[in-house]
Amino acid sequence: MENEGVYKVAVIGSGNWGSVAAKIIASNTIKQNIFHDEVRMWVYEETFPSGEKLSETINGNHENCKYLPGINLGSNVIADPDLENTVRDADMLVFVTPHSYAKGICKRLAGKIKPKAKAISLIKGMEVKKEGSCMISKLITDVLGINCCVLMGANIANEIAEEKLSEATIGYTEDKEVANRWAQLFATPYFLVSIVEDSIGVELCGTLKNVVAIAAGLVDGLEMGNNTKAAIIRIGLKEMRAFSKLLFPSVKDNTFFESCGVGDLIASCYGGRNRRVAEAFARSGGKKSFNELEEGVLQGQKLQGVLTAQEVFEVLNDKGWEGQFPFFVTVHKICTMQLSPSSILKCGSVHSSIQLVP
Ligand SMILES: NC(=O)c1ccc[n+]([C@@H]2O[C@H](COP(=O)([O-])OP(=O)(O)OC[C@H]3O[C@@H](n4cnc5c(N)ncnc54)[C@H](O)[C@@H]3O)[C@@H](O)[C@H]2O)c1
Ligand SMILES: O=P(O)(O)OC[C@H](O)CO
16 A cells, blocks of 8 residues: 555644644655655534535635635645544644644544554643643643644744745654654745754743733734834743743743744734734724634634633732733733723833833
């Protein structure tokens, strides 16, 4: 049989980034003999008013007309609405769904995957439980019992879909050989991948920048200009680093200088969906909820920042750290309409020597 004895890849998720990830991977599997050509992509099935199903249109046109219109994914990307079937023969599992669905998906997959399969998470988010916080890669490892690397970076999906140059960071713990194999699967001349031995730091960067991007969007909606936005981004970065290191002392400073750190922070604060919806929120005077705006502005795509701000707040509250993180606390209180959008201008960080508003 063609391609027998090589790594089979499954992509779990088919939203905006999920579709682009499948496209990148499929362009590599077809060229590299160590991978099976076919890339199976799980689709959370949707039926259009015409009666046609999303998975059928993807397989018919090699395009995700809802989440990534106008981009050819490659004829070797096979959309599959059956989650268990998608992963059954896979050796390499790429997780790329909104973070709120990760736990439910993992539970459905327990006992259904190859025991020696490896995973990578492209999911930016965390889970907060009574026993403490848990990154999504750890959730995958805990529920499925498999190694899980992470891939994060300044990766606005629509730009990468057009093959515009960008960088990404793969984070791993211990097994560099596995991280190298992931890099081989993802790297292209327009998608430059580096590897760092700080999985948790990479994932925290990707997760926390979504909270800062919300604040950047608020500043845009308030029409405060670039200097204010730069101040907000700087203070946000300081709280990102302080929070990460308090929670996980092993996190390395250098990780914040990789694409997953400042790179993603800049890209998201200028071009991301969290920024866009937060701008609309501020322009509504804080009157329209984030949920309502998400539906209207993103048309089915999902925001990660609002839920992450809440999850971060729960950790701060649980640990008694609220006073050390006025920026994160304020973003959460604005998102939940306890504070007005302009309150973001009054949360000069305790880590900074200036207050935005004295
Ligand atoms: N879009 C980007 O530019 C980008 C870039 C880097 C990382 N990411 C991260 O990738 C992850 C996935 O984002 P995305 O952009 O691919 O998705 P998306 O926001 O574009 O789409 C939402 C996805 O969720 C699915 N969905 C809806 N309800 C569901 C349910 N009940 N169960 C399971 N799935 C359901 C939809 O079918 C769709 O595939 C997120 O963690 C995001 O932060 C996104
Ligand atoms: O569009 P956002 O705000 O979800 O951000 C997208 C990516 O995370 C950017 O790297």
